[in-house]
Amino acid sequence: MQLFIDFRDQNDKHIVVKNIDYNQVTNGKFVTLSGDGQVPANANSAIVYAIIRSAKDGGSGTMYVDDIHLSYSVGQERLYNGEFNTYSNDEEIANSWRKELWNAVQGQFQVQSFNEWIVQRVEGKGIQKSGMVAISQDIKVNPNRTYELSGTLNILMLKKAKVQLYVDFFDKDNRHLEANVIEHVKPTEGQYITLQRQGIIPKQANRAIVYVIVRATEDGGEGSIRVDKMSLEYQ
Numbered sequence: 632m633q634l635f636i637d638f639r640d641q642n643d644k645h646i647v648v649k650n651i652d653y654n655q656v657t658n659g660k661f662v663t664l665s666g667d668g669q670v671p672a673n674a675n676s677a678i679v680y681a682i683i684r685s686a687k688d689g690g691s692g693t694m695y696v697d698d699i700h701l702s703y704s705v706g707q708e709r710l711y712n713g714e715f716n717t718y719s720n721d722e723e724i725a726n727s728w729r730k731e732l733w734n735a736v737q738g739q740f741q742v743q744s745f746n747e748w749i750v751q752r753v754e755g756k757g758i759q760k761s762g763m764v765a766i767s768q769d770i771k772v773n774p775n776r777t778y779e780l781s782g783t784l785n786i787l788m789l790k791k792a793k794v795q796l797y798v799d800f801f802d803k804d805n806r807h808l809e810a811n812v813i814e815h816v817k818p819t820e821g822q823y824i825t826l827q828r829q830g831i832i833p834k835q836a837n838r839a840i841v842y843v844i845v846r847a848t849e850d851g852g853e854g855s856i857r858v859d860k861m862s863l864e865y866q
């Protein structure tokens with residue numbers, strides 16, 4: 632399959648394409664394909680495709696596609712929709728964020744209005760020790776830069792569990808390099824708190840996954856949180 636962008640000038644003449652290819656089946660899982668580049672100076676429009684492209688005569692394929700976006704890197708904001716204010720289709724998960732369940736019986740996700748804020752609710756039950764119910768997003772990163780990870784949380788309930796803001800860094804070959812974790816172990820009694828920490832992007836890092844996690848500390852963990860204002864910003 633290909634994600635494919637066809638840039639065109641103001642006369643609708645083709646300028647250049649950029650494509651990202653993937654040629655394996657994903658065995659029931661979703662994969663995120665991402666790439667970055669510069670919009671050509673004379674580009675006026677672009678057509679974005681998700682393509683099943685035949686490699687030989689008689690090719691066939693089936694895929695499910697969700698959440699395609701083309702976003703500009705502007706200023707310091709590196710996470711897309713860190714405010715959780717945009718969502719589509721259902722109200723389960725804000726755009727660009729992904730649901731994650733590892734060793735957990737039940738995860739519930741909902742985008743909610745709360746005190747005039749639109750926030751992401753994450754709730755997990757029956758989580759095995761070290762398992763999690765979480766949301767995540769892939770981002771590109773620039774090596775060696777100092778960054779600050781932060782998020783605003785209303786922790787409603789925790790039982791045998793804690794909350795983590797978590798960043799996993801990977802190199803261009805998808806090898807794991809290191810993680811940066813901020814933890815909070817208690818409910819916030821109806822208040823929002825902001826968790827933040829600085830770090831340095833590892834020197835070989837090319838990509839990161841940012842998570843907001845309800846993590847079980849013992850079998851049978853559960854927790855319920857509201858999340859808003861997630862950001863990873865360069866300092």
Ligand SMILES: [Ca+2]
Pocket residue numbers: 714715716748749750859860
């Ligand atoms: Ca919000």
